[in-house]
Amino acid sequence: MDVLSYTDARASLKDVMDRVINDHVEVIVTRKKREAVVVISLDEYNAIQETLHLQNSPANARRLQAAIAQLTAGAGVERDPPA
Structure with missing residues (x-):
């Protein structure tokens, strides 16, 4: 499972989405002083x-x-x- 900051995920959103779909991985997106989220494919x-x-x-x-x-x-x- 990959972990990215919000800033990094936002800067490479297309690549993040492609990796989630093509490599069947989950990506955790961390945020400053806020709860993290997980990006998964549909x-x-x-x-x-x-x-x-x-x-x-x-x-x-x-x-x-x-x-x-x-x-x-x-x-x-x-x-x-x-x-």
Whole structure:
């Protein structure tokens, strides 16, 4: 995760945004005497929102955790997407 001052981020905003999208990194922007912010891509934000939505239901959270455990244990099955 990269950390930039507000001044540096502002001076190179296009490069910061390109790096966030192309390199899939988060950038922390610090501000004097104020709370810092994090810059993430829209895809990353949407993925976080989807995960939060899925985790909102206890039943969904249990199913998701079980599926992750199966994949981690090597019990996953590769499939080709339908044509």
